[in-house]
Amino acid sequence: MTAIVEAVDLKKTYMLGKVPVEALRCVNLKVESGDFLAILGPSGSGKSTLLNLIGALDKPTEGKLLIEGIDISKLNDNQLADLRRKIGFVFQFFNLIPRFTARENVELSMSIIELTRAKRRKRAEDLLEIVGLKERMNHKPTELSGGEQQRVAIARALANEPRFLLMDEPTGNIDSKNATEIIELIRRLNDEKGVTIIMVTHDQRLAAQTKRTVQMLDGLIVQENVNQK
Amino acid sequence: MKTRDIVSYAFSAIRLRKLRAGLTTLGVVIGIAAIVALLSLGQGFQNSITAQFQKGFATNTLIVSSQSFLGTESSFQLLLNDSKTIENIENVTTALPIIQQMCFIKANGRTLPVNIAGVDFAQYQSVYSSTFVAQAGIIPSNPDNETIVVGARIHDPWQNQTILVNVNDTVEIIWPTVTSGFTRVNETYTGHVSAVLNEVGGFSIGGPSDLGVYIPISKAQSFFRTEEVNAIIVQLNSSDEETIKDVSAAIKNALSDQVSVTSATAVLSTISTIFSFIEIFLAGIAGISLLVAGIGIMNIMIVSLMERTREIGILKALGMKNRTVLLIFLGEAIIIGLLGAVIGIALGLSLAEGVARFGFLAIGRGQGMANQTNQVARTDGLTITPVLTPTVFLGALAFGLIVSVVFGLYPAWRASRLKPVEALRYE
Numbered sequence: 001m002t003a004i005v006e007a008v009d010l011k012k013t014y015m016l017g018k019v020p021v022e023a024l025r026c027v028n029l030k031v032e033s034g035d036f037l038a039i040l041g042p043s044g045s046g047k048s049t050l051l052n053l054i055g056a057l058d059k060p061t062e063g064k065l066l067i068e069g070i071d072i073s074k075l076n077d078n079q080l081a082d083l084r085r086k087i088g089f090v091f092q093f094f095n096l097i098p099r100f101t102a103r104e105n106v107e108l109s110m111s112i113i114e115l116t117r118a119k120r121r122k123r124a125e126d127l128l129e130i131v132g133l134k135e136r137m138n139h140k141p142t143e144l145s146g147g148e149q150q151r152v153a154i155a156r157a158l159a160n161e162p163r164f165l166l167m168d169e170p171t172g173n174i175d176s177k178n179a180t181e182i183i184e185l186i187r188r189l190n191d192e193k194g195v196t197i198i199m200v201t202h203d204q205r206l207a208a209q210t211k212r213t214v215q216m217l218d219g220l221i222v223q224e225n226v227n228q229k
Numbered sequence: 230m231k232t233r234d235i236v237s238y239a240f241s242a243i244r245l246r247k248l249r250a251g252l253t254t255l256g257v258v259i260g261i262a263a264i265v266a267l268l269s270l271g272q273g274f275q276n277s278i279t280a281q282f283q284k285g286f287a288t289n290t291l292i293v294s295s296q297s298f299l300g301t302e303s304s305f306q307l308l309l310n311d312s313k314t315i316e317n318i319e320n321v322t323t324a325l326p327i328i329q330q331m332c333f334i335k336a337n338g339r340t341l342p343v344n345i346a347g348v349d350f351a352q353y354q355s356v357y358s359s360t361f362v363a364q365a366g367i368i369p370s371n372p373d374n375e376t377i378v379v380g381a382r383i384h385d386p387w388q389n390q391t392i393l394v395n396v397n398d399t400v401e402i403i404w405p406t407v408t409s410g411f412t413r414v415n416e417t418y419t420g421h422v423s424a425v426l427n428e429v430g431g432f433s434i435g436g437p438s439d440l441g442v443y444i445p446i447s448k449a450q451s452f453f454r455t456e457e458v459n460a461i462i463v464q465l466n467s468s469d470e471e472t473i474k475d476v477s478a479a480i481k482n483a484l485s486d487q488v489s490v491t492s493a494t495a496v497l498s499t500i501s502t503i504f505s506f507i508e509i510f511l512a513g514i515a516g517i518s519l520l521v522a523g524i525g526i527m528n529i530m531i532v533s534l535m536e537r538t539r540e541i542g543i544l545k546a547l548g549m550k551n552r553t554v555l556l557i558f559l560g561e562a563i564i565i566g567l568l569g570a571v572i573g574i575a576l577g578l579s580l581a582e583g584v585a586r587f588g589f590l591a592i593g594r595g596q597g598m599a600n601q602t603n604q605v606a607r608t609d610g611l612t613i614t615p616v617l618t619p620t621v622f623l624g625a626l627a628f629g630l631i632v633s634v635v636f637g638l639y640p641a642w643r644a645s646r647l648k649p650v651e652a653l654r655y656e
Contacts, residue, residue: 057546057649077551085548095543095653099245109547111234160548 005031011062023049025219041216088157092169103137127155147178167199239560257569260519265577269615271508289468293461305487326458328449335401347449366396366424377420381428382439523636530640542652555645562637570629581615
């Protein structure tokens with residue numbers, strides 16, 4: 001199987017004021033189709049930086065990051081934008097557009113890839129049904145609970161049939177009861193629909209559902225585990 | 230992203246901040262309205278000038294007076310006989326002396342201040358054949374001394390069918406002379422009205438006016454006991470510039486350079502020139518208000534950019550291109566600009582209508598009454614109908630568009646250049 005994501009000697013250095021900060025020092029990672037990977041580690045260990053690079057939101061300082069065999073450091077802004085259309089993002093703080101309803105938020109990502117209005121609407125409704133929000137699709141984010149908002153965000157991330165999902169602490173801002181539902185939804189997506197998922201999490205219950213975990217510390221991957229089920 | 234989706238996205242962002250967008254739009258509305266009002270009034274003014282020409286305005290006439298058009302004093306007297314001298318000049322067909330005096334007309338128990346003009350009826354009619362025309366009665370070519378011809382607004386001064394003077398009425402002409410110190414003495418004679426003129430409207434430069442009262446020149450001569458005339462209207466056999474120039478020079482020469490010669494065309498063009506200067510000046514001020522409106526647009530776009538940094542991050546994470554982000558933000562500015570322009574055009578036009586209906590009419594009437602002096606040119610309630618030409622309409626739209634694009638471009642560009650990671654991290 002070919003790797004969807006492959007990091008080779010990946011380095012990322014930030015300037016924090018005038019002080020350079022080595023967020024990633026030398027990361028090697030391979031993610032294959034159908035994988036379900038959790039990136040663990042204390043804050044400041046470089047997990048979010050790695051996730052941003054995999055999501056083509058940022059470029060590496062050194063090394064290579066291949067997404068479906070393409071090195072993102074060689075892409076311009078436009079090509080990166082095109083690449084991001086094939087990636088589904090789920091954020092800790094949901095990042096829905098507050099003035100749009102649940103359905104409009106899901107449709108937004110499809111309007112970016114210029115899907116027709118009718119198709120968008122149909123697909124948004126289908127996706128909201130999958131995440132269990134069909135009844136509440138005309139509600140705005142402020143009228144939804146944290147768990148419901150995160151489900152809208154997951155539906156939005158799935159809208160453009162992404163190659164993989166990137167999740168940044170998807171349960172980090174949700175109460176435990178709702179988190180259980182989200183964890184179950186994420187597990188089913190991987191299990192039943194075969195969606196490749198890469199996530200950063202502190203949630204041990206969520207990490208326990210994954211197929212693999214990598215542990216990061218000070219910009220390096222220090223440990224890799226395969227979860228036996 | 231499709232254009233339609235970009236537009237509806239931009240609209241949704243504007244709807245979010247209705248008051249703020251509304252106030253910014255108001256700035257554009259004021260600027261555009263001011264420009265449209267001024268230009269459409271200006272156009273209306275131009276049109277009424279043109280209409281005067283088409284109404285048989287005598288372009289082949291010169292006005293000779295002892296004073297300059299602007300009224301500087303001179304000891305020189307222009308006399309009745311000077312018209313004979315002028316008539317001998319080449320290319321002159323008629324020289325028509327006018328004796329004018331401020332008087333009062335008393336008819337049917339009412340008194341009205343009027344400008345009396347003593348003219349040779351036959352000559353006057355031949356020079357102003359389209360305006361010295363009776364709507365009632367007959368203008369005799371050999372009038373007796375008591376014959377009087379009145380303008381339309383003397384017949385119906387308040388324009389409400391309250392007739393002051395009618396054909397065959399007997400009226401008194403009262404001339405308040407000042408004799409011996411400050412004692413005012415009224416001299417009076419009784420005349421009969423033989424004709425009421427057609428309405429002339431607008432400007433009268435030398436020609437018949439709605440507020441004029443006309444008596445035979447011989448009567449004016451004897452009643453006012455003078456040989457001095459206020460002006461001599463000179464008709465030429467051609468209206469081309471060369472002839473006007475030559476004859477003007479010849480007249481000045483013949484009357485030892487003591488007179489001013491003004492062509493009717495020159496008067497009108499002077500008036501138009503002054504008016505266009507005023508128009509340009511005012512439009513400039515309106516332009517400044519539009520500049521301020523543009524800065525307003527830039528201001529709210531930058532505030533909006535700050536507030537929506539995270540939103541821009543989300544859009545970019547979803548794969549939106551820089552260009553699309555730029556178009557969305559520019560679209561918001563353009564919507565404000567175009568909306569402001571459309572409302573501004575409507576407002577400006579109604580403003581111009583209002584000014585034309587109430588403002589100008591009042592000024593026109595006031596002048597008509599006040600100008601009962603020896604001036605040969607005056608306006609009798611000049612009616613201006615504001616005109617919105619396609620040029621002004623499209624120009625105003627384009628202005629709204631340009632202002633919004635120019636001032637919206639920088640914030641939009643900044644929005645498009647935001648780095649997704651930083652935008653998403655922005656609180």
